[in-house]
Amino acid sequence: MFPAVEGxxxxxxxxxxxxxxxxxxxxxxxxxxxxEAHDAEEYGRIAGAMRALLAPHDDKEEAELYPLAQARCAGN
Structure with a gap:
């Protein structure tokens, strides 16, 4: 999708x-x-950090990237 947006x-x-x-x-x-270490606490900590970083990333994709890609693919 990036090449379509980047031109x-x-x-x-x-x-x-x-x-x-x-x-x-x-x-x-x-x-x-x-x-592998059967460390549920560490797994939860990492998963939480991942969610915290991915939420704004996903929001940026939804709000900016997808509409731009759609417009570029439609020839606008």
């Missing part, structure tokens, strides 16, 4: 969202470590 040049919006997507593997690794 050949990365934007502040797409750079911010790409960084958020790039951070996810670290969280997944930490969640996996907590699962």
């Amino acid at each position: 050949g040049a990365e934007t502040v919006l797409t750079a911010t969202l790409r960084k958020g997507h790039g951070d996810l593997p670290v969280f997944f690794d930490e969640l996996n470590d907590a699962l």
Whole structure:
């Protein structure tokens, strides 16, 4: 979706969202470590941190990225 929005040049919006997507593997690794250690408290802490970071990220996608992508794909 980013290429449709960028039109050949990365934007502040797409750079911010790409960084958020790039951070996810670290969280997944930490969640996996907590699962393997049977550490429910640590798992909950990591999951909570993930939710706190993803909520504004998801809001930005919904409010800015998706409407822009829809407009660009429609030729506007």
